[in-house]
Amino acid sequence: MSTGAITSIFPSGLSLLGGIPTKNQDFAASIVFAVLYAALIPVAFLRVLRPDSRCMALLRPFFFVQIRLVTFIIRAIQAKGNYSTGLFIAEQVLLLAGFVFLCEPLVTLSYHHIARYLGPYNPRTKWVFRGSLVLQIALFGAIALAAAAGSQYGDLSNPSTLNVVKACRDANAAICLAIVVIVQFTNIIAYLRIETMPLRQTFYLMAISNLLTITSVYKIVLYNITVNVIGRPDKIEFYLLAALPELVAVTLLLGLNVKKEFVISETDTSAKGGVASPAITMGQV
Helix, strand or coil: CCHHHHHHCCCCCCCCCCCCCCHHHHHHHHHHHHHHHHHHHHHHHHHHHCCCCCCHHHHHHHHHHHHHHHHHHHHHHHHCCCCCHHHHHHHHHHHHHHCHHHHHHHHHHHHHHHHHHHCCCCHHHHHHHHHHHHHHHHHHHHHHHHHHHHHCHHHCCCHHHHHHHHHHHHHHHHHHHHHHHHHHHHHHHHHHHCCCCCHHHHHHHHHHHHHHHHHHHHHHHHHCCCCCCCCHHHHHHHHHHHHHHHHHHHHHHHHCCHHHHCCCCCCCHHHHCCCCCHHHHHHHC
C-alpha cells in the first residue's frame, strides 16, 4: 500500500501521533531510536535482576523499553512501505499505552519519597498512599482508553467510531497530564513543608515530571489541531516533543539505582505507616 493510499483512509483533520511514517522522514529516525532503546535493554535487565536494584517501581520502565523498541521497529517497517492496517493499529496502541508505563513509576517513587520523610506514624502517610493508589487506578483507565482508541483505527470512515477514537485519545492524554501535574505539585508542596525533605531526590522526580509534561501537553495540542500526517515539521515535533522526552525520562529511571536512592524496602510496611507500596498493591489487585 502506498503512502497516498494509506493517507486516504484517514478522515480529513484527524491528527495522528507520529503521523504516517515515510522513508525520507522517518526511517533513519526510527532506526536511531530503536538502536538507543535496544542499548537500554541490558541496563533494564540488569536493574530488575540484581537484588540491590530490583524493585516494583522499575517493572514498568523495564517493559516500556521493550514496548518502544517494538514501536520504532514497526515505524521503520512502515517507513519502508509496509502500510498494513495491523501494523498501523499496533503502532498507535503502543504509542498511546506505552506512555502510561512511564507515569506509573513517577507516582510510586513520589510516594516512597514523601512517605519516608513524613514518618511511619504520621497520619498523612496513609493519605499519601491512598492518593497514590487512586492515581494508579486512573493510569489503568488510561491504558484501557489507549487500547480502545487504537483498536478502532481500522474503521475511521464511520463517524461514530471516529468520535470514539477522538474521545478516548483526549481522555488518555488528559488523565496522564493530570497525574503528572498532581505529582509535580505534591512533590513541591512536600519539599516546602517537610524540613528534612532532600533536594536531590525531589529535583530528580521533578525532572522526570517535566519531561512527561512536555509529551502530555504536546499530545493534547496535537489532538485538537489539524496537522499534515506526512508533513516534515509535524514529524520533527513528534520526535522532539514526544519521542525524545520519553527516551530521556526512561534513561533517568534506569540510570539511577532508585531502590538505593529512595531507600525502597517494599516488604517493610512499618516504614510506610503500616501500608504497602502502591506498586505492590496494584500488582495484587
